[in-house]
Amino acid sequence: MADPKGFMTTPRQDWPRRPVEERVRDWDEVYVPGALLPIISKQADRCMDCGIPFCHDACPLGNLIPEWNDLVSRDDWRQAADRLHATNNFPEFTGKLCPAPCEAGCVLAINQPAVTIKNVEAAVADRAWELGFTPPRPPDRLSGRTVAVIGSGPTGLAAAQQLTRAGHTVAVYEKDDRLGGLMRYGIPEFKMEKHHLDRRIEQMRTEGTKFRTSTVVGRDVGAAELRGRYDAVVIATGATAWRELDVPGRELAGVQQAMEYLPLANRVREGDLVESPMSAAGKHVVIVGGGDTGADCLGTAVREGAASVTQLDIYAQPGGERDEDAEPWPTYPKIYRMSAAHEEARDLETAPAADADARLFAASTLRFTGDGDGHVRSLHLVEVDATRRPVAGTGRTLPADLVLLALGFSGPDREDGLVEQLGLGMEPRGTVARDAGFGTNVPGVFAAGDAARGQSLIVWAIAEGRAVAAAVDRYLTGSSRLPAPIGPYDRPMTA
Numbered sequence: 001m002a003d004p005k006g007f008m009t010t011p012r013q014d015w016p017r018r019p020v021e022e023r024v025r026d027w028d029e030v031y032v033p034g035a036l037l038p039i040i041s042k043q044a045d046r047c048m049d050c051g052i053p054f055c056h057d058a059c060p061l062g063n064l065i066p067e068w069n070d071l072v073s074r075d076d077w078r079q080a081a082d083r084l085h086a087t088n089n090f091p092e093f094t095g096k097l098c099p100a101p102c103e104a105g106c107v108l109a110i111n112q113p114a115v116t117i118k119n120v121e122a123a124v125a126d127r128a129w130e131l132g133f134t135p136p137r138p139p140d141r142l143s144g145r146t147v148a149v150i151g152s153g154p155t156g157l158a159a160a161q162q163l164t165r166a167g168h169t170v171a172v173y174e175k176d177d178r179l180g181g182l183m184r185y186g187i188p189e190f191k192m193e194k195h196h197l198d199r200r201i202e203q204m205r206t207e208g209t210k211f212r213t214s215t216v217v218g219r220d221v222g223a224a225e226l227r228g229r230y231d232a233v234v235i236a237t238g239a240t241a242w243r244e245l246d247v248p249g250r251e252l253a254g255v256q257q258a259m260e261y262l263p264l265a266n267r268v269r270e271g272d273l274v275e276s277p278m279s280a281a282g283k284h285v286v287i288v289g290g291g292d293t294g295a296d297c298l299g300t301a302v303r304e305g306a307a308s309v310t311q312l313d314i315y316a317q318p319g320g321e322r323d324e325d326a327e328p329w330p331t332y333p334k335i336y337r338m339s340a341a342h343e344e345a346r347d348l349e350t351a352p353a354a355d356a357d358a359r360l361f362a363a364s365t366l367r368f369t370g371d372g373d374g375h376v377r378s379l380h381l382v383e384v385d386a387t388r389r390p391v392a393g394t395g396r397t398l399p400a401d402l403v404l405l406a407l408g409f410s411g412p413d414r415e416d417g418l419v420e421q422l423g424l425g426m427e428p429r430g431t432v433a434r435d436a437g438f439g440t441n442v443p444g445v446f447a448a449g450d451a452a453r454g455q456s457l458i459v460w461a462i463a464e465g466r467a468v469a470a471a472v473d474r475y476l477t478g479s480s481r482l483p484a485p486i487g488p489y490d491r492p493m494t495a
Helices: 037-045 066-073 075-085 091-097 117-130 154-165 197-206 222-229 260-270 292-304 342-346 420-423 457-478
Strands: 147-148 168-175 210-212 232-235 254-258 282-286 308-313 359-361 363-370 375-382 396-399 402-405 445-447
Touching: 037 066, 037 117, 066 075, 066 117, 075 117, 091 117, 091 197, 091 457, 147 154, 154 168, 154 197, 154 457, 210 222, 222 420, 232 457, 254 260, 254 363, 260 292, 260 402, 282 292, 282 396, 292 308, 292 342, 292 363, 308 363, 445 457
Parallel strands: 147 168, 147 232, 168 210, 232 445, 254 402, 282 308, 282 402, 308 359
Antiparallel strands: 363 375, 375 396
16 A cells, blocks of 8 residues: 555545536536546555455456556556556456446445445546557467357457467457447447447457458358358357336337337447437337446437437345345345436436435336327336335326337347257256356357346446356367456345
């Protein structure tokens, strides 16, 4: 520790966001440019000499958080970048997108605001690029072995980079026209500008990773054929099979899945479209689902100029403090959190009837009704109790010209034929079955990320990519020096 009393003398200070009225008029990231660096060394000083850093266990990557906090507090950015990249291929992604379970496990968080670990990570990642501390790392020699990675989300990219650096010849197959998976077309620009993604992919190209875009494995190229062409295959397609809402009126026009809506807004930002055909401009929007995807829809609809936006969450509004009995430290607690999108909705009063910001809590959708042209015009809901049973006399109706379903994902999409063509075993919950070594029932075929784990966080996705790379390397060569931060059956800490 550079300052052994830093946690007692320095209060927590987060990266400030730009004023709401300013940022909702553009799609740039919500934070004040340049405002993080002046405060971050003092914030890193708050990392205490806790003896047993539980932030390590809270982070599936095993990030060496106290080490790079200490280095940042001493302004040693090169060493901090080295320690950060030792466990995380893409800290600029997690520094923007991860909900920071490490902060929930911070020892300081037992009775004080946690160290701003996520902000320190983002600062180190940005400085590493600015100062040239992230050069390509091509292998010294090639192994002569080939690997196909299906999917270019965080799991696929992490696996590909690790395997390329180990000397294998790797080709990444991506169904979309651009690389990045949900980071490209699911995450709005205001959460992570895509130049972060582009420069990392360019680094990977320079290292030797090959990319094949606009290629659906199972349709454009046969899955069995692909397996025959490569020594190993990694399935990292993500969990893209969205959950449905089976209520009357679901068939009405204007009731859309969140992942039908968000990619179109991102394509406008990429220059593919002048305007999204599902734009929320001038419409009354209701988002069904209280998670991060719903919040992404919220921020997007606000920027598109929606007449109103309301988000429904079936769970009761959580409190502002950790429930020590149900979710004791160092688990990640379910507490009331306000994302940038919720802050915007609150200040702009996009949903005057909401419980908090734009959200209606303990709300369950009963049905949709439409007009004579078959277009949705209203959503009927009811309050529910803790067991999700309707509460009598609480029914209400919201105007709705656009309804976005953000109910999560159950597993990989089966329509492309990949699962059937390879004859993959599946779990009852819809994910790809695998053994303790990330292997499927098909020799040489491995599964990682949300496709096998189920819907999870970006930090788990990258950890899965690193771990499956070690398993594939071992399969190809008999041993591996690649790190494997998690096993396929590891789960977040719970009480």
